[in-house]
Amino acid sequence: MLIPQYLTWLQTAEDGPRADSARVLARVWLQSPLDAAQREEVRAALIVLLDDPCAAVRQGLGETFAASDRTPRAVLFGLLQAEDEAALPLLRQSPLLGDGDLIVALGEDSTERQVAIASRAELSPALSAAIAEIAGPEACAALLDNAGARLVPGTLRRLASRFGGVSSVRERLLARGDLTVTHRYDLLVLRLLEQVAGCLSPADETKGDGLVSRLPAGVEEETSDRVALQVAEAASDSDLESLIEHLRRNGRLTTRLLLRALCCGRMRLVTRMLSRLTDLPVERVERVLGGEGGAQLRALLRKAGVPVRAHQTFQLALWALKDLGGTPASDLALRQARELTETLTSELQDEALGENGDILGFLRSFALDVSRAEARAYLRQAVRGQIAAASAA
CATH class of the missing domain: 1.25.40 (Serine Threonine Protein Phosphatase 5, Tetratricopeptide repeat)
Structure with missing residues (x-):
């Protein structure tokens, strides 16, 4: 040469x-x-x-x-x-x-280089974890898009912890089927709070940690309750236990959420919340809720810390549940949940039932949400029927 x-x-x-x-x-x-x-x-x-x-x-x-x-x-x-x-x-x-070479390169604080590493055809659990720990949100979003990345639960937990407030990472995490119920709850709460914050006028905004830190009174609690009910609907029994413990640690395991879950037909969540609040087995709680009420129910509610003014609402919801064919051991179907909320909304108009403004306002909003979900489900079924008919023709 x-x-x-x-x-x-x-x-x-x-x-x-x-x-x-x-x-x-x-x-x-x-x-x-x-x-x-x-x-x-x-x-x-x-x-x-x-x-x-x-x-x-x-x-x-x-x-x-x-x-x-x-x-x-x-x-x-x-x-x-x-x-x-x-x-x-x-x-x-x-x-x-190797992983060691790439981890060193991750520390160079170059977004383009971090994204390139996160886009490799295969990523080991160790390298994926390093990206989640070191890299910026752009690379972490690329990591979540990478079908060749092996992500262990701890890596997903770290991604949620570091970038739950970054929509590009959060939405990719929420799209995964292997996200834990507690992280799904946390990320959905963040998403809804951001949406509320985005509706505030500039004069009301105080920037902090990527999210408006000053929100109208009660918004955070309202959002937490709604997300807990949403997540509970699709959660397994074991996931429900994890969710309830997570709510307890964060001060979100409230009697308000308990009453709202009951009035929305989330009975698996209700029984497990009562079990946690009273230290009674779930089976025992289900038997009490499935009974005729009376002294046993009142004793259970007192032990759980449910205010006396809410006992009658609780009893009314259990009666409506039985009329709809529901049981304390399983959640109501979408149609039954709508019927339950409509029944309770009608019955709670009677001021003699006590100060139910909070639960009544929530039920009206929830009834609308359920009606919308039921309508969307009906339309999806109708479209599938049309497609099937056209295919058979």
Whole structure:
């Protein structure tokens, strides 16, 4: 080979030809049969090219060597220290870079490089965890988009903790089926609070941690209750236990939520909340709620801390539940939940039932939400029926 002549030519050649020649030389290294002496000459020339004044030369090397497992180590690490145009293809693809090398690169505080690493075809649990711990939100969003990333529960927990307030990460987390019920609850609360905050006038806004920190009185509690009821609907029994413990630790396991869950037909949540508040087995609570009421029910409610003024509302909801064919052991179907809320909304108009303004206002809003959900479900079923009929025709 004529490497000495090539190096002499480089000193006077234009940028474009030098960049083209760098790609050719890289392909020679990868594809040509070279003896030991020739390989040393080519290796030396490639290293010289790392210092070329034209960035396109290094970019050509990075793109040509990107997916190869035969890149000279000195060239590989030289290109990683070069411009992003040269380094990014290697960070995205090079099989020579181990987790340790990539974790070091994550710490360079370059969004583009972090995203490139998070976009690799395969990411080990350790590297995924490092991205969740070190990288910025753009790279973490890319991590969640990466089907080749192996994410353990602890990594998802860290992503939710660091970037729950960043919508691009939060929405990707919420789209996952393996997100824990407690993190789903936390992220949904954040989402709704952001939506409320976004409706405030600029004069009412106080920026803090990416979210308006001053909200109208009661908004945070109202949002927490709504999200808890939403999450509870799709949660397994064991997930419900986790959710209730999470609510308790955060001061959200309230008698207001208990009454709202009852009036919305979320009976699995009701029985487990009462069980936690009274230290009684779930089966015992279900038997009391399924009975005729009276002294046993009042004793249960007192032990749970339910205000006396709400006892009659609680009893009324249990009677309506029985009339609809429901039981304390299972949630009501969508239609039954709507009928229950409509019954209670009508009955609670009677001021003799006590101060039920809070629960009545909530029920009216919830009844509308349920009606909308029921209408959407009906339309989806109708569309599926039309599609099936058209396919059979």
